Amino acid sequence: MGQIDLSFITDSWCVQHMSTHMRSRAILSTVVLILVLLPLTAVDVGAQGTNEPPTLFHFYQTDGDHFDEVLTVNGTSSVPLQNVTWQVVNISLFDQSEVIVSGDFLSSVIPSGEERWSWMLSIDVSGVDCTCAVEVFFDGLHEEEPATIIVYLGQEMATHRPVLSPPEQDLYLLTTGMLHLQLDAVTPDGSLNGSMIYATVCEAPSSVCLVESVPFKLVATYNDYVQITMDATDLLLPDGFWRFTVEMEDRTLKPSNLVNFTIHLDRQAPIVLLSHTLSSNTQVENAAQNNDADVPTTPEHTEIFFIAEVSDGYAGASEVLTWSKTSPSGSQSAFADASFISDSSVSLVPDEAGEWTIILLVRDSAGHLVRSTSSIMVENQAPTVVLTLDGLRVNDGDSVMLPAGDSWLMSANQSVDTENDKPGLTYTWYLDDAMIHTGVSLLGEEVVRLMEQGTINSEGTQSMRIVVTDDDGASNEVTFFISSQVDSMKGSQGLLGANTFTLALVIVLVLSSLLVIRMGTTPPKESLPKWQRKKE
Template sequence: MMMSQHRSIGLVCLLLLACFPLVEAETVAPSITFDVDHGVVFEDDLFTITGVSTISLNDVTWELVDVTSDVVLASGSFLDQVIPDGEDAWTWSHNLTVNEPGCTCRFVVDHAVVSADLLMFVGSPVTWSPVWLDEPKGRVLLNDDSNTTVVLDVVFPPQRANGSTVEIQRCPASANQVCKSPVSTITLPLQHEGSTSAVVFEPSQWSPEGHWAITAMTVVDAVLSRSTPVVWQVLHDATPPSVSIEATDRATESDPIVIVVNATDATSEEVAVVDVRATGPTGVVQPLSGQTTTTGFLLHPHLAGEWLVAVTVEDGAGLTKTVTHSITVLNLPPEANVRLNGAVIESGDRLSVRAGDAFLIDSSASKDTASDLLNLNHVWWLDTDGRISGVETLTNDRFPEAGSYEVRLEVVDDDGASDELTFTLEVIEEDVPLREAAVLGPLLLILVGFGLALLIYVRNRAQVASIPTWPGEPDS
């Protein structure tokens, strides 16, 4: 009995657990960090570096590199001490010895999934120099008269940032950074705020406009120690791109219009179409699709009136220019077409049908441009009073009585343009006496003909009997 109760309780617990959502364990991003910041100073040649990690450090390598000469001073395949510190956490330490008088060094720890490095100044300050943490990326853009301030990711030895400069060797260049004239040197002061260092680029110092290649940029600290040089580039372009639109000034509704965009930028040698749109007569904006490298676009105007095409281009410095082009779209009037049982009816025709016979008058073959055809309105006028709107066909039910009908079809498009076609339809009722005459007439003609033939025969016989004979001749 007790075992049965225990099983029941166990089943209830399992059911309750199934009702609660499972909470997934948070995934910790792999990382290796140091307990000190970049630019730490170790005055002794024997020192210890410590840090923490979110991954096991059983399989790591390390290097101690002299930044100035790029020489590896020491390396290894394990850290001296790694201690677990809770879930997904480890503390570590490593002892280093520098036999040189000193160095500006970078200690690099490399794991299969993550790596980290620490910039340090070791030993004698005479050996220290500024160091780039990361070389500059991209390029400096000077696209107006304003100065541009750029933060440099550089670390200075202690007390050497103030009074530091950046020495730049540069030349006017092509877009692919090939110098077009000899290299010149310019020295710019560095500005410091806390641990941040920045340099100011003045457009007047980079003239003429165009691409500039920085073949070597070196940071010089207060005691004239020099960093390793890096390369960079500057684009001075304060002139917007040139753009024009090639397109017709007049077109007919629904005809495709080719929009050709001609865009150039002599300064940056880079230009892209960023937006092409057309505004219709009702104010609705229609974007014209295309890639940024496309210079040809198609406009399909569905309404008559004034259309405005606007094109925006952007050059390599981020400067944009927009131009517009007006197009007058003309409406083509519709063309009325009517058929009677498939036979084409021309305006002014006079047609006859028998009363009681089924027939169909169809105007569905009326023509208009594709954009107007679906909204084409068909209006029928029967004599002077009858008006039927919105239908394309008339059947014999619309003409219940015999007689002559004046029929007019008017087709009107959504722009108010129209065309019409007029014809006369006679509905003839068949006459019974005429039908009987048609049967008796031929019979009467036969009887009259037979009577005439008999009369001629009798007269001929009478003339033969009265001819005289000579004596002695036998009578004929």
């Protein structure tokens, strides 16, 4: 890229001033002389200008330089400058701005090394008096923040005002100790001596004031820049987000522009209240981290909700909650996603008896960390035995007559326990305290076999007992008494026999006897006359 034609600058001078040709040549000579005498050390506009440029673009000049008739700035760049545009903006009235002049290319761009260019911008500013900002854009669309330098143009001092640069950040966190904020500032006379800053403040959790701003006194020192110092201990503001608006007056009492920044003041850890609900819907507060509180008790496999109430004491506060649990066996684990009702509430269905501890870590946006715990005691529930014989309920102490020769089924599979324990229930059957079967909930053929073998006594009544045990060792049992139908008929076996045929035969004989007797005692309704022969 070669030298860019500067004839448009000369033409502009001729049209606007119509002075002698010697004056134009004098101006051009002045430009050349300035370029020769410029320092060789580049100054990064991001360090001394009002805005950090988005690219490695440097001004040799510094904020607050004065120019009359011709504004000439130059510097270096480490990126190509073919899309550069620029404008000079009048900011003498800080609530208004006016573009005085603009252009689509620099006056000159000369390669000065590998990936390095020297550039110059020369502008006729005759008759212009202002506090101005020279802005250079790199994308050609003015969508990025420009590289900016503040200059004073002309001799009219009434238009020259101090300029206060905003701090590097918009938001600062203050929890303990001291906070130092540096504000770059320039004045028309080049000195900050005798300058003063004035501030107002409002609570603004979203960078928007909740109430009207009020004056606030800030501690500041003035050297090459303005340094504001805030002490977390002495700052007379409660915790919260505070929006400061700062203005500076120079020693001639000329006010500067306004700059804003927000202080996030958080000196206290959040207050955390951890509670839980039990099956009775009572709520127990986690007072004093539950260290001295009685540990509540709940049955195993009962759903419990844990609720956290967190307060940092000011609008806009935010916290991150981390939940975990410790089982009676000492294993610590996080809650599954399905256990979360919300960020501040979780559900627990304990499947192990013993003490469970819920751990909640709360970290606020200032970095304060609070640990809160809540403990519950989970009790294992012994199973309830439900025993049926062919669908009929058998209760503790009942007597049962087992039908001889018929098929029947004794079942305990309707026994009740918590859902987590029910799959692991074991069933043990006893006959007169001797174990006859274990492991299954159904009994039928085993008893028939024992009857046939004579293990179950056919004479008299015997006790039978079923014991149901869960995986925690808790058990329950039902004891009942059994007898066989053979026993009830044993006494008449010698006379009638013990089978159906004998009984039917006896009934037939009895009925026959009754019929014969009845026929023998009832006279006939009609009889033939008997004739008797007369004796001679």
